[in-house]
Amino acid sequence: MISAPPSQLSPSRRQWLAAAALAAAAPAMAQFRVEITGVGLTQMPVAVPPLRGEEASPQKISQIVLADLERSGRFIGVDASGAQLDETSRPDLSQWRERKADALSVGSITQLADGRWDTRFRLWDVVRGQDLSGQSYTVTRADLRLVAHRIADYIYEKLTGERGIFSTRIAYVTKVGNRYSLWVADADGENAQSALSSPEPIISPAWSPSGTQLAYVSFESRKPVVYVHDIATGRRRLIANFRGSNSAPAWAPDGRTLAVTLSRDGGSQLYTISSSGGEPTRLMQSAGIDTEPIYSSDGMIYFVSDRGGSPQIYRVGANGGNPERITFQGNYNISPAISPDGQWLAYIARVNGAFKLHVMDLKSHTTNAITDTTEDESPSFAPNGKLIVYATRQQGKEMLMTTTLDGKIKARLAGQSGDIREPAWGPFQKQ
Template identity: 75%
Template sequence: MSKTITRFYFFLLIFSLGLPAFAQFRVDVSGIGLNQLPIAVATFRGESGAPQKIASIVQADLERSGQFRGVDTTGVALDEGSRPDVAVWRQKGADSLATGSVVRLADGRYDVRFRLWDVVRGQDLGGQSYAVAQADLRLAAHRIADFIYEKLTGDKGAFSTRIAYVTKAGQRYQLWVADADGENAQSALASPEPIISPAWSPNGSQLAYVSFESRKPVVYTHDVVSGKRRLIANFRGSNSAPAWSPDGRTLAVTLSRDGGSQLYAIDAGGGEPRRLAQSSSIDTEPAYTPDGKSIYFVSDRGGAPQIYKMPSTGGNAERVTFTGSYNISPAISADGRWLAYISRVNGAFKLHVMELASGAVNAVTDTSADESPSFAPNSRLIVYATQQQGREALMTTTLDGKLKARLAGQNGNIREPDWGPFQKQ
């Protein structure tokens, strides 16, 4: 039985390959997007003496988004006070230019400043400054990328958000929290038993997940900062697939306490669950819509797993997926426009994206073992797990599949990604 099928039934998640205890990532971008904006990110003056290369992080963020194409700036260092020769940058093919500086302060912090220029019009598009601890230099770079992305595309950037994922090393499972580019990973939980289905709370302060430490699947919530956790669902049978409501007050979960796997709503602080539907089929993998009024979920009530939608208070369900005979793992974009899911096609499990208004569906990958799609909070990218060259890895893709970035562990495999919400600055 494939791991994707096993995930649907939620009886046990089997990791077949050992994973590293520390997951360091590199980003490899492939593919060509249409109408990419050419941008030059000059070396920040003073960054050679800093532990993080701010300009490189900013450029990697922008290129990974699929919206930007980098312009060569080799040998050029400009600070935020420099007035660039826009004619030179136009000749290089750039439409915009980012400049900046990094200065170490007396208290050990770093002063990071930048400015963005429209070199076509010769306009100063503004800038920002951050005084940050050394550990937050990467966060400052991501926030610079967010500023540039929003200024030039009109959409909010999601580079300063976080992802969660799971690894296994020997008999040790770990839940990790990392930057959206996969770097700066911090272990949130370690266990000798499997951890699956991490899900961020809407405010980004907690993760819900399933742990097998009780020798069966049990749902916990976990405070990311303090490490404190709360047991939410430990009923008879299986407790799995937690999903937060948009207001953070409720979790939809899959319980088998009354027989087959069914959907329930439970208070985020715990308590008695309320069954959402009466069905003799397997219902699982709930996902709330952004307005909280509906839940998408997977059911085999038609004979094979398909994605359905019903009111979040329970009630009649309507089928959503009709292309393909086996569709699981629904994820809804924050703008409510897109449904990402995994479809089995000729024995291969591939990531698909549906435009909900029209019902149009596109396969966006050429891999065969895709799992666990999750949208960026700006709805412009999807992170998912897959296999490449026999190894498990995380990928991000644009919604059209034209540009992908691999977030690959150096010595092992990574699973179960979930992309966190926007962070308050």
């Protein structure tokens, strides 16, 4: 069994023992600032001058687009000062080559008579001298940030061949005074909307594959209970409120099933249950603690267990069976997250008393620690598998960070004061 004085338990460990809720969370902030650090090996220089008319816009579209691109680790901004271009311009690409830009995005934003905003842009391949086309959007003020993220998605996909994740969303938990809140925000942490507020802890948010629902654990009944919450309507349904603890929900790829950790039959064990509720099915028999399940895209369940004497990560089929141990390095590995393509495992390992984010190539089992912080927790992959969001602490403050899989480019999503916890990155959104 796993035991230690509460003062020695890391935040992640407190969570996987279902006690983290009492210390989880941090104050919500209306605005985040993005601080990007590190240098990648193959960053593409891109110029994003202000859109024509942007000075009158309530959102600085070009700044949001450039911050998105730089946070991905694939791009670096080029000085675009003095440029006065829009989507109808035929830019002198030789001037942009002199500025060392490989790509150029230009456009305009205009407020219409009905109050909506017409936003247009065009992308140029400076190296090849090609017009890569563009898009236009007519939206209300409330959707201008989403437009900026979609422009960044378009640029990212055109220049890398991979789908961008900037218009996706993250969920996280905060605490203000004695009140806990579950938030849904843009992938850069901005534009946060409260999904739930409670005087009791909320932990373990998990997105449905459709991105329309969140499962989470609430302590409002003075015990951990699993709910599923509809993002659009705010309605929720009770999934698991059995005797003992009900925790750590994870969605199956088809969205019809949840894996949960229940102690109804003694000890923390893994079960599956319909996403509409009902009677759970036990996956395995174990004398130890089994918890923190997460599905991979092929339907396997990764989880944490101390069945071998210390917390390690295992995997098992969706219908149970004999689990396979995955982590062997070190004696404390928890909080698994699987990349959408099934190639990478992110997890938290305790190394010399420090809790660090690690990434394992599941084919070669090569493992790397990719942070230099010491209190990392709750990793979650972006839906294109190229970034990880996680919670950590620096200089006494809890915060969210994103990192590339090699750890070379990190972005801090931090408010002016307070702490935030338990991030979960949502799936791709329908256009």
